[in-house]
Amino acid sequence: MKNHTTVVEFIILGLSNNHHVNIILSVVLLDVFLLTVMGNIIIVTLYRVDHRLQTPMYFFLRNFAVLEICFTSVITPRFLYSLLTERKSISLPGCFLQLLLVFFLGASMFCHEAVMSFDRYMAICHPLRYGSIMNGRVCFQLVLSCCVMSFLIMVPPTFMVVLLPFCGPNVINHFYCDTAVLLQLSCVDTGHLEVMIFFSATVILLGTLTITIVSYVCIISTIMRIPSTTGRKKVFSTCSAHLLVVVILYSSSIFRYLRPGQQGVQDFDKVVSLLYCVVAPLFNPYIYALRNEQMKEALKDACGRISKCLRFS
Numbered sequence: 001m002k003n004h005t006t007v008v009e010f011i012i013l014g015l016s017n018n019h020h021v022n023i024i025l026s027v028v029l030l031d032v033f034l035l036t037v038m039g040n041i042i043i044v045t046l047y048r049v050d051h052r053l054q055t056p057m058y059f060f061l062r063n064f065a066v067l068e069i070c071f072t073s074v075i076t077p078r079f080l081y082s083l084l085t086e087r088k089s090i091s092l093p094g095c096f097l098q099l100l101l102v103f104f105l106g107a108s109m110f111c112h113e114a115v116m117s118f119d120r121y122m123a124i125c126h127p128l129r130y131g132s133i134m135n136g137r138v139c140f141q142l143v144l145s146c147c148v149m150s151f152l153i154m155v156p157p158t159f160m161v162v163l164l165p166f167c168g169p170n171v172i173n174h175f176y177c178d179t180a181v182l183l184q185l186s187c188v189d190t191g192h193l194e195v196m197i198f199f200s201a202t203v204i205l206l207g208t209l210t211i212t213i214v215s216y217v218c219i220i221s222t223i224m225r226i227p228s229t230t231g232r233k234k235v236f237s238t239c240s241a242h243l244l245v246v247v248i249l250y251s252s253s254i255f256r257y258l259r260p261g262q263q264g265v266q267d268f269d270k271v272v273s274l275l276y277c278v279v280a281p282l283f284n285p286y287i288y289a290l291r292n293e294q295m296k297e298a299l300k301d302a303c304g305r306i307s308k309c310l311r312f313s
Helices: 019-049 056-085 092-125 127-133 136-162 179-185 191-223 229-257 267-289 293-312
Strands: 009-012 089-091
Touching (some): 009 092, 019 056, 019 267, 019 293, 056 092, 056 136, 056 267, 089 092, 092 127, 092 136, 092 179, 092 229, 136 179, 136 191, 179 191, 191 229
Antiparallel strands (some): 009 089
8 A cells, every 4th residue: 555646536537549530439429319308398398388298207208208318418429528528537536426317317217117017007907096196295295206216225335435435546447437447446355345236236126127028918918808909009119118128228227237246337337328328218208208198299399389489579
């Protein structure tokens, strides 16, 4: 320990050292980020202004949209800044804050995925009891439990990473501050902490995935009993789109965080991380909400009111 120098900042390598590649990446990432934020802002705004969307389904979608805006804002702008300015250093407090927010918000999103799946299960499989069970109080409690559970499961082990001593080297082979790299850079034994983080990630990922799978199995079995072919196709179309996002989100996250014996982050791991950090957040608002007929009608009405106001102003 005496022969080491205390680290005061980290160097984030990003995805590439090629300047031209970084320029292309920055343009693509900026477009994706703006589309992601815009799609989620539309969902939040429509929920507030259209009384037809004041239902449990859109309540959960609104909260999920807020989480996505926060999650992408924690990762993408900092990554864009490093790509455009080629300034790759980040302070220890900045890195640790990003780490805590990424894991808390990410865990909350997975919990919300499970809650939304359960909500769809109740709506499709128990339509007569849906209104009485999924009332405003229950919906609020479910959202609050998602945040509390995410905090209790993910924040304590992640905060313990923040308390580790770092003596160099200080190079993070990733595009954001991640636990796998920080554990490797610490100058003390982190075996017990790796086990804690692995256990926490397992509870969040596999626990919410189990709820999601069971919900959709029940939904699909109910759909198969619908006599109308048109009705079956309509519900299947919606469910298949939802399941596509679930597959992308969970497969990439499980591959990244539930592999035993991880040694830092390899180049392929960074590409996989893009799936749950960039690709899935882009798909979510457009697949979960903006493909929905009620949301389309609300958006059309809102655009009509805006154009009418502009004509008379």
